[in-house]
Amino acid sequence: MQTELSKKLGVEHAIFGFTPFPAVAAAISRAGGFGVLGAVRYTAPDELARDLDWMEEHVDGKPYGLDVVMPATKVEGVTEADVEAMIPEGHRQFVRDTLAKHGVPELAEGEASGWRITGWMEQVARNQLDVAFDYPIRLLANALGSPPADVIRRAHDHDVLVAALAGSARHARKHADAGIDIVVAQGYEAGGHTGEIASMVLTPEAVDAVAPLPVLAAGGIGSGQQIAAALALGAQGVWLGSLWLTTTEADLHSPALTRKLLAAGSGDTVRSRALTGKPARQLRTEWTDAWDDPQGPGTLPMPLQGLLVAEAVSRIQKYEVQELLGTPVGQIVGRMNSERSVQAVFDDLTRGFEQAVDRVIRIAGRGSQS
Amino acid sequence: MQTELSKKLGVEHAIFGFTPFPAVAAAISRAGGFGVLGAVRYTAPDELARDLDWMEEHVDGKPYGLDVVMPATKVEGVTEADVEAMIPEGHRQFVRDTLAKHGVPELAEGEASGWRITGWMEQVARNQLDVAFDYPIRLLANALGSPPADVIRRAHDHDVLVAALAGSARHARKHADAGIDIVVAQGYEAGGHTGEIASMVLTPEAVDAVAPLPVLAAGGIGSGQQIAAALALGAQGVWLGSLWLTTTEADLHSPALTRKLLAAGSGDTVRSRALTGKPARQLRTEWTDAWDDPQGPGTLPMPLQGLLVAEAVSRIQKYEVQELLGTPVGQIVGRMNSERSVQAVFDDLTRGFEQAVDRVIRIAGRGSQS
Incomplete structure (x- = not known):
């Protein structure tokens, strides 16, 4: 399952896994996906450093990323x-x-x-970034709007791609204008903050809105069939969060x-x-x-x-x-x-994806090719 | 675009088009899809007969169906x-x-x-059926719950398949138990009556719930990419309603x-x-x-x-x-x-579908086959 984006990041499958648990994030990267560690719960920078050290020891050299929550609107001195x-x-x-x-x-x-609320405040996110850029993270995602321009520049200086979540095509275009590299189109059915446009409609709208920037489809995806569907909709990969909550590595x-x-x-x-x-x-x-x-x-x-x-x-x-x-x-x-283990979930995803591709090929009458 | 269901009905593409306009329904069938005429606005049986006569003259012998609104709960003498x-x-x-x-x-x-409200009452729908079964309709869909058992029997006696709309897997199973032939899984993003489960999640849930009965995906589908996505999710076809409202044949x-x-x-x-x-x-x-x-x-x-x-x-x-x-x-x-004309919309759908299939084949690394 290879897209331009997965090739760029050097991962085997265009499956991005967002999780607050280092053990899950590392297992996703080891399984051939791209693990993204959610940083919102780290109020102390040294806790984040400790867990990123742990990640470094457990990803077997595979790439991974970090997700911060940096509000688009800065509130000074509050x-x-x-x-x-x-x-x-x-x-x-x-x-x-x-x-x-x-x-x-x-x-x-x-x-x-x-x-704590504090993880949602810009200064906390900035402290997290001071730590994170000392590690070879390959992706920085922001769950609340586009990151500030200086953060995007700093990420690019470190050869880190920047992703931002969007719930509408307008929102996605705003991110693209801000200079980010990847839009995560978060459909209505997704867990966490989400808008009202469902993935079936949002994904292709976001793709059209920001092309040639890559879009990851998020929301409602937890099987290989759904991954095939998201890729058919024009996404360059999928962004899965909920699915890992019931893995054995989650705590x-x-x-x-x-x-x-x-x-x-x-x-x-x-x-x-x-x-x-x-x-x-x-x-x-x-x-x-x-x-x-x-x-x-x-x-x-x-x-x-x-x-x-x-x-x-x-x-x-x-x-x-x-x-x-x-x-x-x-x-x-x-x-x-x-x-189930992250690896077992991953095996199901890739097996289900291949079956869905077989099915679509058959329905499209490209059967002679399979 | 051929599934078991489209073959059974003898249509070229597994695209079902629901519309209140006979000119649109006929054009969908002529284009190689399956036109379904919505009957709710026909309060007088002879108006329905007139429009079905018109359909007969304009479908070029292609199959089509009828959609009635028959409430699941019967209210006697009201x-x-x-x-x-x-x-x-x-x-x-x-x-x-x-x-x-x-x-x-x-x-x-x-x-x-x-x-008028009257089109929603069971007796009106039954009068419509008395008319409809005199025509060679191939499908009878009900927008409100499963049709009564005697209506399903009567449809089957006329070699007419029965479809019912469902917004949840539980709802879909109930229809299957009632003896219907096709479930239309209506996602949150759909026009008209709809539940809260989005198509990305609902379609595979409905497929799993009623297999081997065929499921049509409805909600959020208006492009060939979205058709490919729905088929990847396990649907045996798509059910499109909104898209036809802005065709030149719509009135x-x-x-x-x-x-x-x-x-x-x-x-x-x-x-x-x-x-x-x-x-x-x-x-x-x-x-x-x-x-x-x-x-x-x-x-x-x-x-x-x-x-x-x-x-x-x-x-x-x-x-x-x-x-x-x-x-x-x-x-x-x-x-x-x-x-645009129904034919132009249809051409876009089938072209977009082929492109989406190409894309999925490429991402899946089945490139040597294309």
């Missing part, structure tokens, strides 16, 4: 405390009431919330959450502002229902909502409160029905 | 007047106020509303509406209950905004909403009130940018 002060008391009370209603215990004294720190993911169907996700204030697809839970309820206070804009719910999300995860426990994940969760 | 009586006065006033706000003129005295009775369709982007539709009471994708307008506004009265359940807005929709269409003028259409509207 601290986390400033943002905290903007949260209405009624919303804080709603969080307390909802947690109390479900009997969610408090964190132990001095126990930090694991899920969700919650068997209950893994069980929920394995049991969920494609209809069990919702595009909700509950987690960050922007629409993000995730498991539908009583927590998302509470925020999406027209009778409730509703969500706050980004970054307030993320800050507001950070501790609550940590508590829900730590105590595995079944009915509230969720995670960003796409509609492809319906296909994630067993815990 | 008249249109009974349903009318269930509509709250506040909702009627909201319709009057919204039309007045936009200066929409009244219909002339005695002028009937063109858009929308509204140049303003055609212009809106040609200008609209993929982000200009909304999945709204405004038209029928069930979520249906359509152009987003100030009319859909009014119904979807949390400050408004909200929509009524099917069939009340359809009855409530029938006359208003006729007035908006007749007087081409720009900001309110809409129609069911999918996200593929972003690709409908010129008025």
Whole structure:
């Protein structure tokens, strides 16, 4: 499965795997794909350095990348405390009431919330980059808009390709104008922040909008058939995030959450502002229902909502409160029905892709060629 | 482009075109696809007979089908007047106020509303079938659930295949259990009534759910690349509705509406209950905004909403009130940018399909075969 982009990056298959887990990212690269480590959870640069050291030891020399969350709009001199002060008391009370209603215990004294807003702030992302450019990363992806011009220049100086996520053709063109190298077209069905245009429509629109820049299709892809479909739509590869959450190398720190993911169907996700204030697809839970309820206070804009719910999300995860426990994940969760190694998942993807190609060749009457 | 299903029906391309216009349906069949005439607007059986006579004269002996709207749940002895009586006065006033706000003129005295609820009632659909089975239709599709068992039997006695639309794998399985022959998997991005699972995810789920029954992919398909993608996903063909609305053979009775369709982007539709009471994708307008506004009265359940807005929709269409003028259409509207003949659209689809197949073959490294 070779495209111009996969050849440029020196990978065997045009399959890009986004994951917050170094063990998963390294396994994807070793399997012949391109592992992309999500950096949002690294608030301390030395933690990122430690995990990139680990990656270096475990990718067997294969290429990999890093995904940061750098907001397009820079907010100067605003601290986390400033943002905290903007949260209405009624919303804080709603969080307390909802947690109390479900009997969610408090964190132990001095126990930090694991899920922090700070990873979303530009300075944190810049500190991450200072670390990352010391490593031979081949790709830098940004999940929120185009990275600033100086970051793109710095990446190019390090021979690092820059990718940015887009939910519309207009958004994709904006990225191209900013000088990025790869557009990740994130369809409605994708996990995490996503727009309303489905992959079937978005992928070819993005391809047409930014050609000859390469587009990766993201959203709804978790099988070789879906990879073949995305490539037929003009993508130069696929960007898969959700699928790795139930691999044996992933470390969700919650068997209950893994069980929920394995049991969920494609209809069990919702595009909700509950987690960050922007629409993000995730498991539908009583927590998302509470925020999406027209009778409730509703969500706050980004970054307030993320800050507001950070501790609550940590508590829900730590105590595995079944009915509230969720995670960003796409509609492809319906296909994630067993815990398997990254290599086993990868073998399925490539085998399924070859079968889908056989099928299309047969239907197109190119049978004499197979 | 040949699948088992297209061979069974004797068509050259596995492209099924759904349309309310006989001239479009006939042109699709003549072009080598399978035209499916939507029957919902025929309240009088003799009008349907007249148009089927016309079809017979214009399909050049090629096969075609009929699409009816037969509700899964039968409501015995309920008249249109009974349903009318269930509509709250506040909702009627909201319709009057919204039309007045936009200066929409009244219909002339005695002028009937063109858009009627009655086509949605079972008896009307049964009268349509009495007519249709006198013609050599090859396919009967139902847009609302599985048809009743006696209708399926009657179709099979006439050697007519039965298709039903499904928005989820569970829904598809229910149809299969009812004895239908073809599932049309209608993705989130489709025009008209649709669920929340996007085609990229829904198509393979439906295929797995009902195999070996054939699945047609619907939603988001308007190019040869998208047809190749749908076939890679396991579909035995594609079901296209929106794409034909801007063909020269279509008769929308509204140049303003055609212009809106040609200008609209993929982000200009909304999945709204405004038209029928069930979520249906359509152009987003100030009319859909009014119904979807949390400050408004909200929509009524099917069939009340359809009855409530029938006359208003006729007035908006007749007087081409720009900001309110809409129609069911999918996200593929972003690709409908010129008025062309059905044959020209068809040529584009088949050419684009061959190019997409070439592309997939190249990426898969089967290049030596091409």
